[in-house]
Amino acid sequence: MGELLVWPALIAYGEAAVAYAGILRGHGGSSTRLGIWGVRVGWLTQTALLIVQALDSDGFPWGTWAGALNLFVWLVVGAYLIWGCTPRYRLLGLAVMPLAAVLLVTAWAGGGTGATAGDTPGSLLALHVGLMLAGLAGLTLSAGLAGLYLWQERRLKQRDVTVLRLRLPPLEALERLSARTALVSLGVLSAGILVGLGSFERGDFDVPMAVTLAIWAYYATTLILRREGGLRGRRLAALLVLGSALVAVVLPLTHFAS
Amino acid sequence: MRLALVGVSHRQAPVELRERVAVDAQGAAALARELAGGPVPAGCEAVVLSTCNRTELYLAAAGSGRQLDEQASESLLALAGDDGAALAPLLYRLGDDAAALHLFRVAAGLDSLVPGEGEILGQVRDAFDLGTTGPLLDRLFRQALHAGRRARVETAIGESPASVPAAAAALAQQVFGGLDRHSVLLIGAGKMSELTARNLRSRGAAIAAVANRTAAHGEELAARVESRAVALDEIPALLATADVVVTSTSAPVFVVDQATAAAALRARRGRPILFVDLAVPRDVDPSLSAIDGCFVYDIDDLEAVVQASLAGRRVEAVRAEQIVAVEAERFREWQASLAVVPAIASLRARAEEIRTGELAKAEGRLGRLPESERKLVESVTSQIVAKILHLPTVRMKEAAAGADGVIYADVVRHLFGLGEEEQS
DSSP, X not given: OGGGGHHHHXXXXXXXXXXXXXXXXTOHHHHHHHHHHHHHHHHHHHHHHHHXXXXXXXXXXXXXXXXXXXXXXXHHHHHHHHHTOSGGGHHHHHHXXXXXXXXXXHHHHTTTTSOOOOBOOOXXXXXXXXXXXXXXXXXXXXXXXXXXXXXXXXXHHTTOTTTTTSOOOOHHHHHHHHHHHHHHHHHHHHHXXXXXXXXXXXXXXXXXXXXXXXXXXXXXXXXXXXXXXXXXXHHHHHHHHHHHHHHHHXXXXXXXXX | OEEEXXXXXXTTSOHHHHHHHOOOHHHHHHHHHHHHXXXXXXTOEEXXXXXXXXXXXXXXXXXXXXXXXHHHHHHHHHHHGGGHHHHGGGOEEEEHHHHHHHHHHHHTTTTSSSTTOSHHHHHHHHXXXXXXXXXXXXXXXXXXXXXXXXXXXXXXXXXXXXXXXHHHHHHHHHHHSSOTTOEEEEESOOHHHHHHHHHHHHTTOEEEEEEOSSHHHHHHHHHHTTOOEEOGGGHHHHHXXXXXXXXXXXXXXXXXXXXXXXXXXXHTTTOOEEEEEOOSSXXXXXXXXXXXXXXXXXXXXXXXXXXXXXXXXXXXXXXXXXXXXXXXXXXXXXXXXXXXXXXXXXXXHHHHHHHHHHHHHTHHHHTTSOHHHHHHHHHHHHHHHHHHHHHHHHHHHHHHHTTOHHHHHHHHHHHHTTTHHHXX
């Protein structure tokens, strides 16, 4: 029965995505309000779904790729809700909410929203998975902000005449926020890796671990270059978007391909 | 109470005539006092709204609207002096609902040259403060200010810039956000450059320097914008620190070219820079916009942004008109309810008279009751009267909003014999 909660969550996320798209058609105020409420209702419903899953499962219910995707969507929307779900960043919702709806459908199709027998991986591994997913969710949000930066920068470069009618957050604010989000996410990812190392044994080192460390190194280098090498603007935003795209493609292949 | 408006605005009269009837704050207050104390009926209220686009006299008093019209027209034509004859056919005269709707539209910026311009709301507030107001104009102006605020809060009519300097400042905010910690370099000391600098300063930016070929002009402008004048050869060094560069020279070649900018941009370590090029021929090499973090807007780009903003304002104006119409209807209902207020007051007074009379008759028996029970009787009888009169009061006020208000008032007076005792 608990799995039925996925539908109201999906409807709310879909409604938010459609409402945010309405901003582009000039329905600013009402669309923003509807969008924000869709995000809130959808996230609360998905929270209820996750609680039901946790109660119904014997072990950790999000160990499969679909289950992890379900949790990942919840974390991404949660991060957006805390970090940017305001009228000022309403167009970020246009990037986040359609993605959240599509990923949740994918999770549902893969059986990640129902009760499962679950693995019994121990609390350390559950914490490791949770922190890793939270870190990746933050990096996705950071990529969303960077994407918004690239769009705004393009509009300003091309001298789009509607640049003052359909207002995005200022470029500097977008750059600062995307970098900070990436930094916080990298911290969470680092914590996840350290927790994972707690259960590491000699000879366990495999491709997923190598990929995870490579992703960590990629973001760490990018952020160090920003701080020390003056890597800013378009190039920084492009690297954050590229990083998120690499994560989206490579990580599922290495972690769940089998 | 009747309401009358007589005025002249940019829609009918050229500036040569408008300036003849324009009055300053002191003049507006004096004229309002003069009108209120004039030969119109006693208790007259008057407000004078005088801006660069209009001079309007609002009068309210009991009696004939025509008398108010004539009084206001005479005053306005007297202000025009010798040009009175030329002005007379350009005056507009509105009464009651139409006058209220007009003021609401004015306050919302819907009657302005640039729809939604923000200054008019403050001007209406000032006129109200300086006026000689009573119950009608007080309510009218308060509601007009409310309508003006609603139009600006609930629509985007006043959000986008309506001039090139305002557009340049808004673009700077789109790049940098708050301008508090950002500096501006002015190259050239033209009028547009100064207006843009003022706009940027009003949003928190500091003018770092003014570079001009003629040192004296540069120093004058620098003094006006609290900055310092520098020579043109200091520009490359200043480009490394300034975030917004406003240019308006008459130089025949680029003042900021690729070579000048390249070194400065390297020193900026990726921090963005915005060039606002107001000059024709252009001062800034447009190919600079290809550089990461470098944004170049020339005068045509800014004009196009302003035109798009104005088009947006016109779309929002349609929504603002709906808000204004709702507020005007509320005012009309309130004004109409005034017609039944005397009847309601008489009815309540009559009921209270009966209640206290009956209590007085029973004083012999009530006097034996303890104080607490006497208070209880007072309270219960008051509540009974209030409850009985509540629905008729509400119905009369509702009817007043339509055409039947006066009939209802007459019926109530007749049924309850209100005013008959006074007549007898």
